[in-house]
Amino acid sequence: MIPVCPTTALPPGEATRVEADEPIAVFNVDGEFFAIDDTCTHQDASLADGWLDGCAIECPLHASCFDLRTGKVSGPPAKTPVRTHRVVVQDGTIYVQPGVAADGAA
Amino acid sequence: MSPTVAVVGASLAGLSTARALRDRSYDGRIVVIGDEVHLPYDRPPLSKDFLAGTASLEDIALGTPDDEDLGLEWRLGTTAIGLDHLGRSVLLSDGSGIRADGVVLATGARARRLPGSEGLDGVHVLRSLDDAITLRQELTAAERLVVIGAGFIGAEVASTARGLGLEVTVVETQPVPLAGPLGAAMGAVCAELHADHGTRLLTGTGVAGLVGSGRVEAVELTDGTLLPADVVVVGVGAAPNVEWLAGSGVALGNGVLTDARGATNIPGVVAVGDCAATWSAAADRHVRTEHWTNALEQPATAVAALLGAGEPVPPPVPYFWSDQYGARIQFAGLRREGDVARVVEGSCADRSFLVVYERDGHPVAVLGMNQPRLFTRWRRQLRSAVAAAS
Ligand SMILES: Cc1cc2nc3c(=O)[nH]c(=O)nc-3n(C[C@H](O)[C@H](O)[C@H](O)COP(=O)(O)OP(=O)(O)OC[C@H]3O[C@@H](n4cnc5c(N)ncnc54)[C@H](O)[C@@H]3O)c2cc1C
Ligand code: FES
Numbered sequence: 241m242i243p244v245c246p247t248t249a250l251p252p253g254e255a256t257r258v259e260a261d262e263p264i265a266v267f268n269v270d271g272e273f274f275a276i277d278d279t280c281t282h283q284d285a286s287l288a289d290g291w292l293d294g295c296a297i298e299c300p301l302h303a304s305c306f307d308l309r310t311g312k313v314s315g316p317p318a319k320t321p322v323r324t325h326r327v328v329v330q331d332g333t334i335y336v337q338p339g340v341a342a343d344g345a346a
Numbered sequence: 347m348s349p350t351v352a353v354v355g356a357s358l359a360g361l362s363t364a365r366a367l368r369d370r371s372y373d374g375r376i377v378v379i380g381d382e383v384h385l386p387y388d389r390p391p392l393s394k395d396f397l398a399g400t401a402s403l404e405d406i407a408l409g410t411p412d413d414e415d416l417g418l419e420w421r422l423g424t425t426a427i428g429l430d431h432l433g434r435s436v437l438l439s440d441g442s443g444i445r446a447d448g449v450v451l452a453t454g455a456r457a458r459r460l461p462g463s464e465g466l467d468g469v470h471v472l473r474s475l476d477d478a479i480t481l482r483q484e485l486t487a488a489e490r491l492v493v494i495g496a497g498f499i500g501a502e503v504a505s506t507a508r509g510l511g512l513e514v515t516v517v518e519t520q521p522v523p524l525a526g527p528l529g530a531a532m533g534a535v536c537a538e539l540h541a542d543h544g545t546r547l548l549t550g551t552g553v554a555g556l557v558g559s560g561r562v563e564a565v566e567l568t569d570g571t572l573l574p575a576d577v578v579v580v581g582v583g584a585a586p587n588v589e590w591l592a593g594s595g596v597a598l599g600n601g602v603l604t605d606a607r608g609a610t611n612i613p614g615v616v617a618v619g620d621c622a623a624t625w626s627a628a629a630d631r632h633v634r635t636e637h638w639t640n641a642l643e644q645p646a647t648a649v650a651a652l653l654g655a656g657e658p659v660p661p662p663v664p665y666f667w668s669d670q671y672g673a674r675i676q677f678a679g680l681r682r683e684g685d686v687a688r689v690v691e692g693s694c695a696d697r698s699f700l701v702v703y704e705r706d707g708h709p710v711a712v713l714g715m716n717q718p719r720l721f722t723r724w725r726r727q728l729r730s731a732v733a734a735a736s
Contacts, residue, residue: 283395289719291726300718301667301674302638317388317642319410 241328241335247273250334255297257288260338264325267308269295274308275325275336282318309342349374351652352436352444354426355452355587356380358388358638359619361408363450363645368416370653376418377444379436381425384475385409390638392478393502394669398509399482403475426453429594431612448652450645451591451602451610451617455584455636460494462555468562469578472499481579485510488576492516492565494553496523496537498668500581504545505670515546515573517553517565527666527677531687532701532713535694536675542697543671584636586621599623601634606659608648616648628661628680637666663729673697674718678725679711687713691720700724 244250244258244266255267257278265278265288274295278286285301292298295308298315305315311324324342328335351367353360356378364376380386386408395401421438428437435443457471470481481503485491491507493500496518504514524533540547552568556578565573586601597603597611601623608616608624617624619641623632635644640662647659665678685703692699692715700720703711712728714721 283391285718289722291722300722301676303642313410316410317408 241337244334244336247329247332247334253292255288255290255292257286258336260336262338264336264338265297266327266334266336267292267297269308273327273329273334274342275327276306276308276311277322277325279322280304280318281313281320281322287322311342349447350445351376351448351450352446353378353450353452354436355450355454355619355621356382356420356422357386357452357454357619357641358408359452359454359621359641359645360450361386361413362642363452363618363649364416364418365413366646366649367653369646370649370655372649372653374447376416377421377446378418379421379424379426379438379444381423381439382474382476383423385420385422387475389473392475393472393499394506396478397472397482397485397503397506406475425590427590429591429596429615431595431615434614447614449615450648450652451588451596451615451621452619452641452645453587453590453621454641455586455620457580457584458582460553460556460580460582463578463580466556466558466562467560468558468576469556469580471580472503473584481577484577485512488512490515490575491577491579492573492575493579493581494565495581495583496520496540496547496549497581497583498524498527498666500579501536501540501670502668503579503581504540505543508543508545508671514544515548515575516540517551517567517573518547518549519552521550523547523549527681528713529681529683529685529687529703536670536715538694539671539673539697584620586623586634588621599632601632603632604648607651608644609651614652616652618644618648635664637664639665661732663725663732665725674714674716676714676718676721676725677711678721679703679709679728681711685710691717 250268252268258264263278266275280299282304289300290297296305304318307314311321326337326340388406391401391406425439426436435445437443457473463469491512491514493504493516496516504516507514522530522533523537554566554568557564602617604617604624606625620636623634626633668675681703685705687701698716700717701713702709712724
């Protein structure tokens with residue numbers, strides 16, 4: 241598990257990026273945490289820099305939308321989904337488990 | 347017979363129109379006519395990753411798996427040569443015609459050429475996939491590139507060619523590149539990227555002509571200077587593809603003239619994307635916007651107009667980006683001459699900054715270099731401010 245930050249450092253509506261083999265973006269949606277691949281599948285942009293609207297993240301470059309819960313594309317131009325990663329909160333710290341999808345599938 | 351909408355132009359605006367029609371539950375026929383043989387592809391990578399060889403044809407295809415459900419009838423490799431507005435039919439180069447209840451004009455723009463460059467090998471413009479494939483082949487075998495015009499496409503080609511190891515000179519007639527879109531001060535800052543990366547930029551210099559017989563050998567400047575060149579790229583802007591509409595009754599200016607929603611003077615005919623000169627209340631004139639996001643978003647409004655849905659038009663906040671020498675430049679808003687540019691984050695010297703353009707103390711536009719997160723917030727803020735003001 242990769243430590244991200246204390247829960248208090250990621251208030252609702254905010255996002256942060258953690259370095260892993262592939263960088264991961266972690267979001268706080270009204271107190272619930274989500275993690276997906278940080279790099280947009282369209283071209284090269286960091287989704288942590290994007291615009292969060294409910295459970296959708298809009299890419300800062302060409303506005304592709306991804307669903308944080310599933311990683312699926314909810315708006316083009318992106319054609320392929322991003323991977324989701326499991327988030328664990330322990331003792332006030334957020335961790336991500338890269339390679340383990342949010343729904344538990346490895 | 348089921349109703350038919352004919353979309354002329356099979357690129358970003360055309361495809362976005364087809365998607366918007368289905369989004370609005372239009373279930374008639376959609377015929378998409380395109381003079382290129384290719385299915386819609388993305389143009390911005392043509393001067394960037396595709397030209398560099400790091401993006402493939404598949405990467406730049408615009409179609410998504412969902413698009414297969416749109417049920418489009420493609421007429422590719424076919425040019426529309428006329429519009430009979432009374433009979434509402436689009437005349438095609440193969441002699442056939444398509445009768446339609448609605449016609450969408452999405453024929454985009456083409457690169458302007460340099461007079462006297464015809465028939466000279468090694469001189470290129472960059473607009474289409476075929477242009478990019480030929481240019482890429484030539485760049486891999488060349489040593490010296492001269493780019494005429496330091497606009498966005500010229501700057502991006504220069505940047506990509508430097509990355510491929512070429513010696514690059516950019517020639518610009520204006521004293522400051524990009525002064526039109528960004529203002530002189532910020533245009534100058536962005537143009538410094540050339541020198542940072544070893545590209546020679548000559549400004550305030552006109553081109554007298556091209557030298558060479560059969561193949562280009564040099565570019566001659568108005569002051570007599572000869573710039574030796576293996577390859578020349580002409581990046582001097584684009585002209586709307588509207589000549590085919592002459593005599594059709596569709597009002598033309600610098601593009602197809604439309605109201606704010608995209609409707610032309612002919613009922614049932616709308617225009618979108620790079621070919622459309624859309625009425626802008628903010629600018630108090632027709633404005634032809636040559637940006638990707640406009641071609642993506644404008645069709646939703648035009649389709650609503652075509653289908654007779656009388657809803658208000660959200661005033662647009664134009665947005666474009668450019669990637670040069672690894673720097674990401676993003677701009678949003680409606681800048682006018684006289685607006686004051688203020689750095690609110692970072693510094694120009696660090697090539698990482700956010701600049702807000704103000705008019706009477708209010709933000710009207712924003713420019714970011716390597717500041718995507720902050721830029722996104724400002725762009726949103728501008729959109730809400732514009733929506734609230736209208
Ligand atoms: C090299 C390059 C780089 C770019 N980079 C950026 C960027 O970084 N950021 C940005 O915001 N924008 C960028 N743009 C601009 C962006 O690509 C355009 O705004 C966008 O492609 C416009 O889409 P469109 O569908 O309106 O027109 P187009 O993409 O021009 O498509 C029009 C289509 O219609 C076809 N056509 C024309 N006449 C006829 C006819 N009579 N019959 C049938 N078909 C016809 C054309 O061949 C073409 O396929 C770039 C453009 C180029 C060329
Ligand atoms: S890079 Fe994300 S939409 Fe293009």
